[in-house]
Amino acid sequence: xxxxxxxxxxxxxxxxxxxxxxxxxxxxxxxxxxxxxxxxxxxxxxxxxxxxxxxxxxxxxxxxxxxxxxxxxxxxxxxxxxxxxxxxxxxxxxxxxxxxxxxxxxxxxxxxxxxxxxxxxxxxxxxxxxxxxxxxxxxxxxxxxxxxxxxxxxxxxxxxxxxxxxxxxxxxxxxxxxxxxxxxxxxxxxxxxxxxxxxxxxxxxxxxxxxxxxxxxxxxxxxxxxxxxxxxxxxxxxxxxxxxxxxxxxxxxxxxxxxxxxxxxxxxxxxxxxxxxxxxxxxxxxxxxxxxxxxxxxxxxxxxxxxxxxx
Ligand code: RIB
Ligand code: CA
Numbered sequence: 001x002x003x004x005x006x007x008x009x010x011x012x013x014x015x016x017x018x019x020x021x022x023x024x025x026x027x028x029x030x031x032x033x034x035x036x037x038x039x040x041x042x043x044x045x046x047x048x049x050x051x052x053x054x055x056x057x058x059x060x061x062x063x064x065x066x067x068x069x070x071x072x073x074x075x076x077x078x079x080x081x082x083x084x085x086x087x088x089x090x091x092x093x094x095x096x097x098x099x100x101x102x103x104x105x106x107x108x109x110x111x112x113x114x115x116x117x118x119x120x121x122x123x124x125x126x127x128x129x130x131x132x133x134x135x136x137x138x139x140x141x142x143x144x145x146x147x148x149x150x151x152x153x154x155x156x157x158x159x160x161x162x163x164x165x166x167x168x169x170x171x172x173x174x175x176x177x178x179x180x181x182x183x184x185x186x187x188x189x190x191x192x193x194x195x196x197x198x199x200x201x202x203x204x205x206x207x208x209x210x211x212x213x214x215x216x217x218x219x220x221x222x223x224x225x226x227x228x229x230x231x232x233x234x235x236x237x238x239x240x241x242x243x244x245x246x247x248x249x250x251x252x253x254x255x256x257x258x259x260x261x262x263x264x265x266x267x268x269x270x271x272x273x274x275x276x277x278x279x280x281x282x283x284x285x286x287x288x289x290x291x292x293x294x295x296x297x298x299x300x301x302x303x304x305x306x307x308x309x310x311x
Pocket of ligand 1: 010012013014015038166222242
């Protein structure tokens, strides 16, 4: 039984690797990809999503453009991490496949209504604007979503765009507040876990050793993407954030976490976008998320590399 998923994304080199992992895995029926403004503006994330689908030989995947700005804030982008195109590193051809629509939110709503309740999982890899907008436009879909498995937030690892907040949540904290208050089952892959899945020279070489265009592209993206984090954290490599979402769906046994309450700061400019995770259960607030904190990093990279070899 394949898992039906919609990938909501702001490519971003790590988003690109996540999309490739999903498209390389027969366990998934990727119903479509919706682009959102985040790492770079929407026009680029919608273009980059199509570049990645073509790289995977999957022009059949519907790619829709979603929201071009957060619910209530100006857009904040991350060219300093991902480069001007969002996929800096290798030279990439312009995509030939067209956008399926400019209404990614409508695609999410209609797809959830068209499939049996509880059979479609949403995989947000960027700001949660599209998801929150879909929930606001069509409240009936909340009960139809099997689970939201998202990359975002941080607790022990603290923030990466401010001292308090992780980028995806920071960009659209109101959207994140609405998603975490929705009552929908949520799994969170925060910086706490992605920072334990660092690219290393050996792991990047394993991509190159695949001897395929995909392997070479992923290695080139990783080389570009990791320069920022290595300099900032003085680490040996960079966290490969978004593929953790897809890996959790494939092999949850590679991860550890706990059911806790997570609330989102939307009022304070100082801590905007902070995921206030009650990891030690010191409040009476009801658990609303499976918050992942641990990963078998070697198992993750073995999974990723062997799956990418199939493309
Ligand atoms: O903070 C990391 C997250 O922000 C990742 O999803 C990355 O692609 C950016 O969207
Ligand atoms: Ca992303």
